[in-house]
Amino acid sequence: MSTWLTDKARLARGLSAADWLVLAEAWWTLPAYWLALRWVSYDRLGREPDGGKVDLPAVERLHRLVTWASRLQLLPMTCLVRACTLRRTAARRGLQAQVRIGAARNVEGIHAHAWVEVDGQVVGEDGVAGQFKVLKSSQV
Numbered sequence: 001m002s003t004w005l006t007d008k009a010r011l012a013r014g015l016s017a018a019d020w021l022v023l024a025e026a027w028w029t030l031p032a033y034w035l036a037l038r039w040v041s042y043d044r045l046g047r048e049p050d051g052g053k054v055d056l057p058a059v060e061r062l063h064r065l066v067t068w069a070s071r072l073q074l075l076p077m078t079c080l081v082r083a084c085t086l087r088r089t090a091a092r093r094g095l096q097a098q099v100r101i102g103a104a105r106n107v108e109g110i111h112a113h114a115w116v117e118v119d120g121q122v123v124g125e126d127g128v129a130g131q132f133k134v135l136k137s138s139q140v
Helices: 003-013 017-039 056-071 079-092
Strands: 098-106 109-118 133-138
Touching: 017 056, 017 079, 056 079, 056 109, 079 098, 079 109
Parallel strands: none
Antiparallel strands: 098 109, 098 133
């Protein structure tokens, strides 16, 4: 068995039943947001109430599962699709999370990125807040 496949099997064995449910939920939610963002504006997407509890480690765990689910998709999932999916997944579990959209200019041009924050802390991405100027902060 290849090393890559062995590593994936080891990761899969380490998931709890609850993790598998989150992974399945994210796998279905990602293409839903992918389609929704092509038909409906970002601002018109569902405005779910904010989750109440601040639990950065729990949202970071959800971030890893959403990232894994995005790698299992046939279509490439953008940062905005992943951020919206993570926000929704966290809110469904009563956890607070906000989507941030930012832009940065460098010698190659202007780049945009979306990420999730919990109580001002960036989830799963180091250095993002310092690289991008926040253009939009939403509860999508």
